[in-house]
Amino acid sequence: MKAVYAIAGISKQAFYQNKKHLEKEETYVEHLFMKADEIRAVHPKIGVRKMYDMILPEKIGRDKFENILLNSGYRVIYPRNYVRTTYSVKCYQYKNHIKGIELTDVNQVWQSDITYLWTGNKFYYLVFIIDVYSRRIVGYNASTTLVTTANMNALKMAFKMRKKVKYKGLIHHSDRGSQYASNAYTSLLESKECTISMCDAAYENAYAERINGIIKNEYMSNWTFNNLSDVEKGLKIAVEAYNNSRPHKSHDNKYSPASFEEYVLTLNAEKRPKVKLYTEGQKQEVNHE
Numbered sequence: 001m002k003a004v005y006a007i008a009g010i011s012k013q014a015f016y017q018n019k020k021h022l023e024k025e026e027t028y029v030e031h032l033f034m035k036a037d038e039i040r041a042v043h044p045k046i047g048v049r050k051m052y053d054m055i056l057p058e059k060i061g062r063d064k065f066e067n068i069l070l071n072s073g074y075r076v077i078y079p080r081n082y083v084r085t086t087y088s089v090k091c092y093q094y095k096n097h098i099k100g101i102e103l104t105d106v107n108q109v110w111q112s113d114i115t116y117l118w119t120g121n122k123f124y125y126l127v128f129i130i131d132v133y134s135r136r137i138v139g140y141n142a143s144t145t146l147v148t149t150a151n152m153n154a155l156k157m158a159f160k161m162r163k164k165v166k167y168k169g170l171i172h173h174s175d176r177g178s179q180y181a182s183n184a185y186t187s188l189l190e191s192k193e194c195t196i197s198m199c200d201a202a203y204e205n206a207y208a209e210r211i212n213g214i215i216k217n218e219y220m221s222n223w224t225f226n227n228l229s230d231v232e233k234g235l236k237i238a239v240e241a242y243n244n245s246r247p248h249k250s251h252d253n254k255y256s257p258a259s260f261e262e263y264v265l266t267l268n269a270e271k272r273p274k275v276k277l278y279t280e281g282q283k284q285e286v287n288h289e
Helices: 002-008 014-042 048-055 062-070 148-162 182-189 202-222 228-245 257-265
Strands: 111-119 122-131 136-143 171-174 194-196
Touching: 002 136, 014 048, 014 062, 111 136, 111 148, 111 202, 122 148, 122 202, 122 257, 136 148, 136 228, 136 257, 148 182, 148 257, 182 194, 202 228, 228 257
Parallel strands: 111 171, 171 194
Antiparallel strands: 111 122, 122 136
């Protein structure tokens, strides 16, 4: 072996020190895989960059962490969305009221949207209502058809969760889908003194659409459901995981939506983070996962 060490230009001591170092590194990488698997068990398709922010490993940088996981089978591939879920109607009495406004608290702007879930050879439709300031899902519902009842259920859940009698100053924003323009839906909003706002263009509902993709692609599409009851149970698990333990990019990956709301309550009004929505002619930012 002395001849081998001589040819390699290293000492026997250096060889074993390097071997010990590599073994420690392998053990550490295995530990990272274990932590990543634990996170994916709760958040099935969360990205590796967000996992880095959740683990915050001390011995490895973000780029190396991402390279190791991406090259070890942790890359996420999303399917394309190709199913139409809303049908626009002419309801021009409702304008877009969120262009250029600045948010400083919850219950200032809610956005809602509908997405589909294909599972067990059947389509299910998921409705979400989010608080744009915190990105928290405040209302949701699953159904087998695109009926207004599902949206109504999600809206009633949001009102119940926020526990306010009236919501004067709250803007409810959506696309111009028939579900949102129905008499039942608009009447409920008006009874709570909400301002009704609707898109002029598709990108103007991007916050809610992004949440749709996260819940469907990172959670629901990775599970198997046999019926609507299974979908409803899975949806509840996904929303709770998203709201309570998934760090959000818009909060510097430090807070989940629920913990961000708790954090904001500790700040004086003038020190609270501000969220500026898009202005006229400017596409709304959607890079806020």
